[in-house]
Amino acid sequence: MDKKEEEQFHVFYKVPSGDGPYVRAKHAQLIMKDPEGSIIWFWKAINERDRVDSALKDMAVVMKQLDRSEEAIEAIKSFRYLCSKQAQESLDNVLLDLFKKCGKVEEQIVLLKQKLRQIYEGKLFNGRPIKIARSHGKKIQVTITQETARVLGNLGWAYMQKGNFMAAEVVYKKAQMIYSDSNKACNLAQCLIKQARYDEARYILEDVWRGKYLGSDDTKTKNRVEELLLELDSKQPPPFLQNIPGLDLDDDFVNGLDHLINEWARPKSRRLPIFEEISTFRDQLAC
Structure with missing residues (x-):
C-alpha cells in the first residue's frame, strides 16, 4: 500500500x-x-x-x-x-464464543466456573475493580459486579442447554441477587416453566412486563415475555378455570362442549328474537 x-x-x-x-x-x-x-x-x-x-x-x-x-x-x-498474562481473559472470552458455536456445553461450564474462581481470587480485571470494554463500537466501563452477574448468566444458560434446569435456576437467582436485569429474569422464568412451576414463572414475567428490571423496555424483551406467557398459557389453565371443584375435563365433558359450540354455530335468522315476536304480532293486527 x-x-x-x-x-x-x-x-x-x-x-x-x-x-x-x-x-x-x-x-x-x-x-x-x-x-x-x-x-x-x-x-x-x-x-x-x-x-x-x-x-x-x-x-x-x-x-x-x-x-x-x-x-x-x-x-x-x-x-x-x-501470550501475555493480560491477554488471557480476552482469549477466554473468544474461547467461550467458539465453544458456543461448536455446541461444546461441558467445555463452556468448565471455563465459566474457572472464570468465577478467578473473580473470587481477585485475578480477573488484573486485580482492578473496573475495566474498560467495548460494546457496539463504544467504550464502556464494566464493574466486577456486572462481570460476575454476566458470567453467572452464561453459566445458567449453559446448564439450560444441558437440561439441568434446577442448577440453572440456582445460578440465575444468584446472578439476579448480584446484578439483576430483564434477560436473566426471562431465563429464570423459562427455568421455572420447564419445572412446571408456572405461578412463580408468571410472577417474574409480570414484573418484567411492568418494567421492574433493567432492560424491560427493550422491544426484544417485550416480545420474549409475550412468547413465554403464551407458552405458560398453553401449559397452565387460565386463572378463572383453576381450582373449580369437580371440574374434570374428561372426554364426555369435552364432547359436550363441542356439541354446544356446534349448536351455537348453526345458522339462524338474522333478526333478533324480539323482532320475530313483533313481526308475528303485526301479522295478527293486519288480519
Missing part, C-alpha cells in the same frame, strides 16, 4: 504502524477482504512472535467467521502460552 493509504489504514483501524506479518494480516483482513489470506499472515505473526496477543485472538475470530471454529479452539489451546 502507498504511504497515504498506509496512514489511513493505521488511523482508522488502530493498527500499529510497520510492515510486519501482523500488520499485513490486518491489511488482508480489513482492506483486501481476504480472510483466508489473513489467516496465513496471522500464523506467520504468531511464529515470528509479532504481536502474538492480538494475532492469536484476531486469527481465532476470523476462523470462526469461516466456520473453522474447531481449528480456532485448537490454535488458542496450543499457543496461548505465548
Whole structure:
C-alpha cells in the first residue's frame, strides 16, 4: 500500500504502524477482504512472535467467521502460552464464543466456573475493580459486579442447554441477587416453566412486563415475555378455570362442549328474537 493509504489504514483501524506479518494480516483482513489470506499472515505473526496477543485472538475470530471454529479452539489451546498474562481473559472470552458455536456445553461450564474462581481470587480485571470494554463500537466501563452477574448468566444458560434446569435456576437467582436485569429474569422464568412451576414463572414475567428490571423496555424483551406467557398459557389453565371443584375435563365433558359450540354455530335468522315476536304480532293486527 502507498504511504497515504498506509496512514489511513493505521488511523482508522488502530493498527500499529510497520510492515510486519501482523500488520499485513490486518491489511488482508480489513482492506483486501481476504480472510483466508489473513489467516496465513496471522500464523506467520504468531511464529515470528509479532504481536502474538492480538494475532492469536484476531486469527481465532476470523476462523470462526469461516466456520473453522474447531481449528480456532485448537490454535488458542496450543499457543496461548505465548501470550501475555493480560491477554488471557480476552482469549477466554473468544474461547467461550467458539465453544458456543461448536455446541461444546461441558467445555463452556468448565471455563465459566474457572472464570468465577478467578473473580473470587481477585485475578480477573488484573486485580482492578473496573475495566474498560467495548460494546457496539463504544467504550464502556464494566464493574466486577456486572462481570460476575454476566458470567453467572452464561453459566445458567449453559446448564439450560444441558437440561439441568434446577442448577440453572440456582445460578440465575444468584446472578439476579448480584446484578439483576430483564434477560436473566426471562431465563429464570423459562427455568421455572420447564419445572412446571408456572405461578412463580408468571410472577417474574409480570414484573418484567411492568418494567421492574433493567432492560424491560427493550422491544426484544417485550416480545420474549409475550412468547413465554403464551407458552405458560398453553401449559397452565387460565386463572378463572383453576381450582373449580369437580371440574374434570374428561372426554364426555369435552364432547359436550363441542356439541354446544356446534349448536351455537348453526345458522339462524338474522333478526333478533324480539323482532320475530313483533313481526308475528303485526301479522295478527293486519288480519
